[in-house]
Amino acid sequence: xxxxxxxxxxxxxxxxxxxxxxxxxxxxxxxxxxxxxxxxxxxxxxxxxxxxxxxxxxxxxxxxxxxxxxxxxxxxxxxxxxxxxxxxxxxxxxxxxxxxxxxxxxxxxxxxxxxxxxx
Amino acid sequence: xxxxxxxxxxxxxxxxxxxxxxxxxxxxxxxxxxxxxxxxxxxxxxxxxxxxxxxxxxxxxxxxxxxxxxxxxxxxxxxxxxxxxxxxxxxxxxxxxxxxxxxxxxxxxxx
Numbered sequence: 382x383x384x385x386x387x388x389x390x391x392x393x394x395x396x397x398x399x400x401x402x403x404x405x406x407x408x409x410x411x412x413x414x415x416x417x418x419x420x421x422x423x424x425x426x427x428x429x430x431x432x433x434x435x436x437x438x439x440x441x442x443x444x445x446x447x448x449x450x451x452x453x454x455x456x457x458x459x460x461x462x463x464x465x466x467x468x469x470x471x472x473x474x475x476x477x478x479x480x481x482x483x484x485x486x487x488x489x490x491x492x493x494x495x496x497x498x499x500x
Numbered sequence: 501x502x503x504x505x506x507x508x509x510x511x512x513x514x515x516x517x518x519x520x521x522x523x524x525x526x527x528x529x530x531x532x533x534x535x536x537x538x539x540x541x542x543x544x545x546x547x548x549x550x551x552x553x554x555x556x557x558x559x560x561x562x563x564x565x566x567x568x569x570x571x572x573x574x575x576x577x578x579x580x581x582x583x584x585x586x587x588x589x590x591x592x593x594x595x596x597x598x599x600x601x602x603x604x605x606x607x608x609x610x611x
Contacts, residue, residue: 427602475546482552
């Protein structure tokens with residue numbers, strides 16, 4: 382079964398760091414485009430970052446220089462390293478697989494992990 | 501302010517037809533980037549309804565359909581059912597931002 386399971390969320394103080402993980406099953410993270418999307422409480426979806434199968438990465442402007450997307454092939458896991466966290470980073474973070482045949486089409490989603498940035 | 505504009509809410513009675521619009525610009529929908537639609541039930545992850553403007557994944561009822569023209573796209577739902585009550589989001593890519601973009605979301609209420 383194709384599945385994504387996120388973990389690593391929690392309560393963190395402003396300025397702190399957190400690393401989110403997303404374990405994939407049923408397909409290879411390294412052979413696919415993978416992305417992170419977040420949703421602040423009571424608000425809409427916001428794209429965060431993407432890593433192409435070749436390793437190229439892109440970020441939304443608000444997280445550039447603070448967040449890093451990466452993958453660990455042997456564990457079939459996607460990561461999001463989040464540094465210098467701010468209150469407006471508070472959100473549910475979803476990882477998703479991107480179908481390369483349709484631009485940024487996210488065909489498989491995890492259930493999400495919640496990040497709360499607060500003192 | 502979202503790059504893609506959706507109405508905050510729409511409503512319809514069971515059995516009726518509703519449409520949800522998604523208005524963009526020449527750097528996203530108007531540049532012919534794919535438009536995708538997602539349904540999000542409360543407390544759950546988004547689920548894809550339409551990809552590549554008009555395609556339905558297997559398992560999605562044909563009551564859901566997508567269209568695109570110029571700088572706008574639309575999701576149509578026919579034969580409205582109570583379980584269709586959810587938030588709906590359109591998504592595309594914006595070349596000016598070099599980023600994927602979502603609409604602000606539309607809350608569908610089944611009366």
